[in-house]
Amino acid sequence: MKILSIETSCDETAAAVTEGRRVLSNVVFSQINIHKKYGGVYPALAKRAHEEKLPIVVKKAVKNAGIDLGEIGAIAVTFGPGLVVALEVGLRKAKKLASELKKPLIPVNHLEAHFYSCWAQNRNGRPLREFAFPFLGLVVSGGHTSLILVKNHLDYQVLGQTLDDACGEALDKAAKVLGLGYPGGPIMEELSLKGDPDFLDLPVPMKTHPGLNLSYSGLKTSFKNRVARLSQKTVRKNLPGLAASFQQVAFEAILVKLKRALLTTGTKNLVAGGGVLANKKLRLLIKQLALKLGVKVFFPPFPKLVGDNAAMVGVAGYYKYQEGIYLKKNFDPLDRIARPDLNLWTKNPPGVAKRAR
Numbered sequence: 001m002k003i004l005s006i007e008t009s010c011d012e013t014a015a016a017v018t019e020g021r022r023v024l025s026n027v028v029f030s031q032i033n034i035h036k037k038y039g040g041v042y043p044a045l046a047k048r049a050h051e052e053k054l055p056i057v058v059k060k061a062v063k064n065a066g067i068d069l070g071e072i073g074a075i076a077v078t079f080g081p082g083l084v085v086a087l088e089v090g091l092r093k094a095k096k097l098a099s100e101l102k103k104p105l106i107p108v109n110h111l112e113a114h115f116y117s118c119w120a121q122n123r124n125g126r127p128l129r130e131f132a133f134p135f136l137g138l139v140v141s142g143g144h145t146s147l148i149l150v151k152n153h154l155d156y157q158v159l160g161q162t163l164d165d166a167c168g169e170a171l172d173k174a175a176k177v178l179g180l181g182y183p184g185g186p187i188m189e190e191l192s193l194k195g196d197p198d199f200l201d202l203p204v205p206m207k208t209h210p211g212l213n214l215s216y217s218g219l220k221t222s223f224k225n226r227v228a229r230l231s232q233k234t235v236r237k238n239l240p241g242l243a244a245s246f247q248q249v250a251f252e253a254i255l256v257k258l259k260r261a262l263l264t265t266g267t268k269n270l271v272a273g274g275g276v277l278a279n280k281k282l283r284l285l286i287k288q289l290a291l292k293l294g295v296k297v298f299f300p301p302f303p304k305l306v307g308d309n310a311a312m313v314g315v316a317g318y319y320k321y322q323e324g325i326y327l328k329k330n331f332d333p334l335d336r337i338a339r340p341d342l343n344l345w346t347k348n349p350p351g352v353a354k355r356a357r
């Protein structure tokens with residue numbers, strides 16, 4: 001069955017066609033140029049850009065897959081968490097398509113979609129990775145920094161998450177403090193390669209705090225204060241060292257909690273997704289930790305699956321469909337679950353009938 005999937009939870013307008021785990025097309029329109037001058041996502045502009053681009057992106061996804069709309073067997077859509085005004089654009093379009101095509105609608109949680117990006121395959125069914133349950137899922141992105149224990153396709157348990165800013169958001173804000181561009185994550189990575197991570201001695205957030213939650217707002221403030229005490233000339237001359245110091249501590253915070261989560265749960269599989277995983281240093285640190293603990297680690301197999309995309313939504317949707325989690329005719333219950341404070345949707349989202357197994 002071919003699934004047409006839609007993702008509009010933040011600043012990427014995305015649509016894809018998938019068949020099982022195979023990605024037949026994956027179209028992403030990034031709104032970075034629109035939000036750049038604000039140094040972050042501007043909700044009203046995101047909504048407008050999604051409305052403008054989504055119809056085009058959907059058409060392109062169908063065309064690139066080499067099929068016509070009539071061959072689509074189901075629609076999958078991200079219903080949260082994310083920016084409500086942005087999510088609503090995707091939900092509206094998905095409902096419309098499902099009604100017109102008389103096909104089921106599969107609601108997919110954005111965080112679980114990031115995990116399924118690790119199981120996506122190309123057109124030829126590569127790579128041949130097997131699912132590895134149970135796994136510890138780590139999402140590190142502009143909106144989330146979460147540790148989730150995943151026992152099977154339906155059973156999720158949030159172990160810890162950031163209490164304020166996400167890691168990517170913190171990198172973006174630190175870059176702004178340094179007068180760099182947006183998004184800051186890739187710029188910070190590039191600068192860090194040439195900088196001394198011990199240039200500034202910054203506190204690792206929540207290091208001695210028990211539990212698995214994280215926090216970045218204190219680190220952001222102490223970085224801002226430390227930079228404000230330096231002359232502009234010193235800042236300009238030491239951008240690599242400043243970036244490297246911030247990045248090191250931001251990643252160390254994740255590594256501390258990740259190690260704790262792996263040790264306390266005894267999980268032997270780690271699945272990591274989200275935009276910040278594009279960072280080679282972070283991947284290396286995670287791989288080194290996994291090796292030390294004898295844990296198998298999975299990252300998205302292709303660069304286009306790392307940040308927000310719809311292919312991951314289609315792959316996740318396929319497994320939800322297999323489990324009988326989809327809406328058939330009445331799509332209204334979806335309106336009630338598209339909320340920003342949405343915790344990870346697990347077994348029974350409202351209105352979704354679960355097939356007796």
Ligand code: KG4
Binds near residue numbers: 141144278
């Ligand atoms: O997953 P994503 O595309 O969107 C969200 O769901 O938020 O992640 C975007 C985030 C941004 O904060 C961006 O700065 C960060 O990922 N990012 C990076 C890198 N590439 C993107 N952070 C560090 N290093 C990178 N190479």
Ligand code: ZN
Binds near residue numbers: 274275307308
């Ligand atoms: Zn994301």
